[in-house]
Each structure stands twice: as C-alpha cells, then as structure tokens.
Amino acid sequence: MEIAGRVSKRARNHLWATFFVMGISSMAWVPRIPEIKEQLGLRDGQFGLVFLAGAFGSVCGSQISGRAIHLIASKNFARICALVMPIGIFIMGSAENVWELIIGLFVTGLSFSALDVAANVQAMAIEKLSKARYMSSFHAMWSIGAFAVTLLGGVVARLITPQEHLKILAISSLLLYFITISGLLPGDLDGHRGEKHEVTSAKVPLFSKETLPLWALGIGLMASFIPEAGIYDWSGILLKDHMGIGKGVTAVAATCYSLGMIISRFLGDRWFEKWGHQKTVKYGGYIGGYSIAIGLVISIPLANVNKLLAVSILSICFAIAGVCMGPLFPAFNLAAMSVPGIAPSVGMARVALIAIASNFFGPALIGGISEVTTLPVSFALLAALLLLVGRQSRYVKVKAIK
Numbered sequence: 001m002e003i004a005g006r007v008s009k010r011a012r013n014h015l016w017a018t019f020f021v022m023g024i025s026s027m028a029w030v031p032r033i034p035e036i037k038e039q040l041g042l043r044d045g046q047f048g049l050v051f052l053a054g055a056f057g058s059v060c061g062s063q064i065s066g067r068a069i070h071l072i073a074s075k076n077f078a079r080i081c082a083l084v085m086p087i088g089i090f091i092m093g094s095a096e097n098v099w100e101l102i103i104g105l106f107v108t109g110l111s112f113s114a115l116d117v118a119a120n121v122q123a124m125a126i127e128k129l130s131k132a133r134y135m136s137s138f139h140a141m142w143s144i145g146a147f148a149v150t151l152l153g154g155v156v157a158r159l160i161t162p163q164e165h166l167k168i169l170a171i172s173s174l175l176l177y178f179i180t181i182s183g184l185l186p187g188d189l190d191g192h193r194g195e196k197h198e199v200t201s202a203k204v205p206l207f208s209k210e211t212l213p214l215w216a217l218g219i220g221l222m223a224s225f226i227p228e229a230g231i232y233d234w235s236g237i238l239l240k241d242h243m244g245i246g247k248g249v250t251a252v253a254a255t256c257y258s259l260g261m262i263i264s265r266f267l268g269d270r271w272f273e274k275w276g277h278q279k280t281v282k283y284g285g286y287i288g289g290y291s292i293a294i295g296l297v298i299s300i301p302l303a304n305v306n307k308l309l310a311v312s313i314l315s316i317c318f319a320i321a322g323v324c325m326g327p328l329f330p331a332f333n334l335a336a337m338s339v340p341g342i343a344p345s346v347g348m349a350r351v352a353l354i355a356i357a358s359n360f361f362g363p364a365l366i367g368g369i370s371e372v373t374t375l376p377v378s379f380a381l382l383a384a385l386l387l388l389v390g391r392q393s394r395y396v397k398v399k400a401i402k
Helices: 003-025 030-040 044-072 076-094 098-130 135-156 162-183 212-242 254-277 277-302 307-325 328-337 344-372 375-395
Strands: none
Touching: 003 076, 003 098, 003 162, 030 098, 030 135, 030 212, 030 328, 030 344, 044 076, 044 098, 044 344, 076 098, 076 162, 098 135, 098 212, 098 328, 098 344, 135 162, 135 254, 135 328, 162 307, 212 254, 212 307, 212 328, 212 344, 254 277, 254 307, 277 307, 277 328, 277 375, 307 344, 307 375, 328 344, 344 375
C-alpha cells in the first residue's frame, strides 16, 4: 500500500503537469485566430467550416482511444498522442493556405481527443489509488495552461507572427510532454491491463440499453463544450469585429473566462464533496448561461458609447461563466467512467466522441449561424446550451471512492 501510495502521488504530480501542457498545446492558436482568419481572407461562415477538420479528427481520435487504451494501457497510448499532437500544431504554424491549416487542425484534433481520454483514465485511476478527489484539480491545470497561452498570445501578438508563435509552442510542448508523461501510472495500476481476451466491458455496442446513460451524459457535455469552445475561438473576433477592440486586447474576454475556470476547478473537488456532482453541474449550467446572456445584452450596444466599460462588463460576465462552467467537464467525465458494466476508458471514449467533437464542431456551428445572422446571435446560442446543461445534470451519477 505504501509503494502504491508513492506511485500514485508521483503520477498525480506528473498528471497535473500533463494537463497543464495539454492546455497550452490545445489552445495554442486561440489568441491568434483573428489574425489567421484575416490572413486567409475568410468570412465567418468560411472560417467556421475550417473548424470541421478538427471536429472530424476528434471523432476519429475518440473512436480509437477506448479500445486502444484497454489494450496497451493509458500511459503508452498517451505517449503516442503526445508525439502526434505537436506535429499537428507545427503543420498549422507552417500552413500557407487554408488546406494546410485544415490538415493541421485534423491532426491536432485527433491527437488531442485521444490524449484527453487517456489523461482522464489516469485521473480516475489515481483517485482510486489515493482515495481522494483530484479530477477537478487536474482540469484546473489544463485551464492554467490555456490561460497562460492565451495571455501570452496577447503579449507577443505585436512581436512575432502567428506562424512563429505556433512553431515555438509545438516544439516546446513536445519536449514538455516527454517529461510529464514519463511519471504516469503503468498499465497494471491504471485499471487497463490490456488483456486481449477480455470482451465484456471493453466491447460494447454503440447503441444499446447499457449505453443510454453515456449518450445522455454526452449531450450534457456537448452542451457545455460548445460554449467553452465558442468563447475561446470566437470571443476575439466578437471583440474585434462587433465591439471595435484593437489587436492585443481581443483576447481579454477569453482570458478572464479562463481565469474564472481556473478558480472553480481548484475549488471543484470541494464542491463535489459538499454539494455533490449533480447539484454542482445543475447550478453551474443555469448561472453560467444567464451570465453570458446578460454580458451580451449589455456590452454589445454599450461598445458604441464606451468601449472600455463594455469590454469590462463582458469580461466580468465571461469570468462568472468560467467559474460556473469549470467543474462541468470533470463531473461529466467521472459520471461517464462510473457507468456499470462498461470499462472506464470505453465510457470516457464514448462520451468524448460526442463532447470533444463538439469542441471543434461548435465553432463551425457558430460561424454558420453568424453567416446568416450575426455573431452576437451565435453567442446567444451558447447561453441557451448552458441552460440545457443544467437540465442534463440529472444523469450525472458518480461512484463513491472506496
């Protein structure tokens, strides 16, 4: 037990670091999106379609990850993903046209979704070994990475090109992944030993009575993922094109949102213990949705009169939404890995199939709606989706740690 305790503590520390690097690498291009869109000369609808490449990649990654993790263990699978993901980012940084950007997004989406499943399987295994809640804090480290890279992007926007920015982050994340993944739990401790003859919990049909809870959880997680992706990927364009905010400041709303998410994810494990996962998701969805709606209604028209005040109000409302939304992903993940009769990696992968794909499909949807209406109208959809999250909270059922 003492040896297992030391191993789980080391793995916990390395997984914290891994989630941090995941936040950096998965959000690498977000602060430079308005510039990349402008360089390519694309309209909102056209640029939205570019995001579908990442959505398709994430679906593929989620599909292969469940069985692959079960066969070769989450640590080994994470190593493969961590090698591929920086390659995708580097391709994006080298892209000279929209098709090369699409290839980079596909590779990045595929590898990130697969790595995300592996990391969450590790997180649940560490919780079981240590008999303590850490899931929300792991995702807090992702948020810190996302916050850091978003803030950095705004700082260096006037110093280096988006292409140079992405190449530097690609190389840096590759080196960091090599260090962080080395200390994760081995296959005999992560609950996936890789027995090829085991078929009961690792092979489940896509549609069945047993998988209905997974689809319900996937819908809830999708409804939380689309607003998150929308804020990160489109808020800069919202500030630039609809509020008249200049370069270097367009990332402020996404940065405040990310900061709010960091705070709540560090508090999330305590909230889970105090109020339970279901109530945390319920009220997080409802309050987060209303916060975004209020921010939009006030700040968009106010920008014509006082830009500074308008940006401040929108950033505060997005920060509140970030606080509310922070624990959602960890709670849905734990519920997916707690469904009876289904291996945790498979449960997580099935939910990720819907949810992580929406992380890339969501921005495309926002772009499409913006093309036929306006971008602020698209953001109103994000608020409505968070209200759906509150309703789907009734399906969040997490096993107690024994």
